[in-house]
Amino acid sequence: MITTMPPLVAVIGAVEPPLLTVWTSHYRALGVERFHLAFHLAFHFPDHVPEQRRRDLAGACHQLGVTPVAVSTGP
Numbered sequence: 070m071i072t073t074m075p076p077l078v079a080v081i082g083a084v085e086p087p088l089l090t091v092w093t094s095h096y097r098a099l100g101v102e103r104f105h106l107a108f109h110l111a112f113h114f115p116d117h118v119p120e121q122r123r124r125d126l127a128g129a130c131h132q133l134g135v136t137p138v139a140v141s142t143g144p
Contacts, residue, residue: 089133094140112139112141113142115142
């Protein structure tokens with residue numbers, strides 16, 4: 070029997086901050102307390118993603134209390 074909810078592990082692309090907020094809220098409602106994303110939340114930004122989108126997403130993470138541990142860019 071699981072006594073604590075395991076962390077959610079996911080790789081997330083350059084989503085809009087409102088989508089990240091809804092996604093995080095959904096899994097928190099299911100009991101997830103820890104998020105490990107590929108930004109631990111980890112993000113991969115293809116080269117075409119504007120810098121402003123990257124900053125907006127980082128700000129949304131901060132407001133949600135989710136701390137990315139890695140960010141990658143490239144093809």
